[in-house]
Amino acid sequence: MAYAVEMINRRSDILPNVTLGYEIRNDCREEDTTLWTTLTLADPCGDNTFQRHCPLHSRFNDQKTRTVVGIIGPGSSATSVFVTRAAAIYEVPTIAYSASSDELSNIHHFPYFFRTVPPDRFQARVMIDLLLRYDWKHIALYFSSDSYGSNGAEQILNLAEENGICIAINTRIPKVGEKIEWDDIVLNLKTSPLISVAVLFSLSVPANSLIGAISEGNLGRRITFIGGDDLSGNDIIDAGYGYMLHGSLIVAPHSQVNTEFRQYWKDLEDSNITTSPWYQEFGDYWKDRHGCVDMASCLFPPVSESTVINGYSRWRTL
Incomplete structure (x- = not known):
């Protein structure tokens, strides 16, 4: 997500004179947490409330005023149903990068929903x-x-x-x-x-x-x-x-390898850029699991990076 926003902001032919920001949330793969998280995008709350719902993770406490123009994700169909319905109350579009349920194809029930994978x-x-x-x-x-x-x-x-x-x-x-x-x-x-x-x-x-x-x-x-x-x-x-x-x-949708992102991923550990509050936690787990000394030498995580990045590419066309 962070990579896609960074790439868009660097280019002059995409959204000229507009700088995108982002706030990344962890839905903990729980439907109630996902619904609550979506609603708090419109009405931000403090860390104490977040910790009660998702105690094992942290979040950035950014009290800056911001306008939510769209939601990318979440990953699953089950939680995407909740996100899309809640966001539709505020007429905020949602682009899911891996939600594939045919239920979400009903434009009358989900008029603000889009995705980057086939149903x-x-x-x-x-x-x-x-x-x-x-x-x-x-x-x-x-x-x-x-x-x-x-x-x-x-x-x-x-x-x-x-x-x-x-x-x-x-x-x-x-x-x-x-x-x-x-x-x-x-x-x-x-x-x-x-x-x-x-x-x-x-x-x-x-x-x-x-x-x-x-x-x-x-x-x-x-x-x-x-x-x-x-x-x-x-x-x-x-x-x-x-x-x-x-x-x-x-059986899974094809996800094209993005070589530029993979290099970006390998360089993160040696940079001073904090792109996610969960990066260090995940990196420690991944290195321990695969017995490697740094992320650059580790097996690349099995993620569908192209569908996530394409979510932002589609957003710019809406």
């Missing part, structure tokens, strides 16, 4: 094409109970019926489930021996919990997962369940 109906179409390509006609469908999961699952159900694919198990998975819930889900899979393929349209946290529960449930056979773009696999690997994804396929 999930295309992702669902690719998943169905993969099932047809490998003749997987008897499958399970698992989805999270949010805008991304529910609308994605609906697309899969419609396309499966049109293409003669039998969805033998159709299950909503909880965001935070009790052990008995996961045991029931695994038992249902155990008693369906013909299923060897599962479509997983879910946010990463419930998806990881599902895969972990299947692993610990000693299913006795291999499951090939067809996952959506939120299933990165990194958290599953860290939890020791990476082997469960061998042979699985993940």
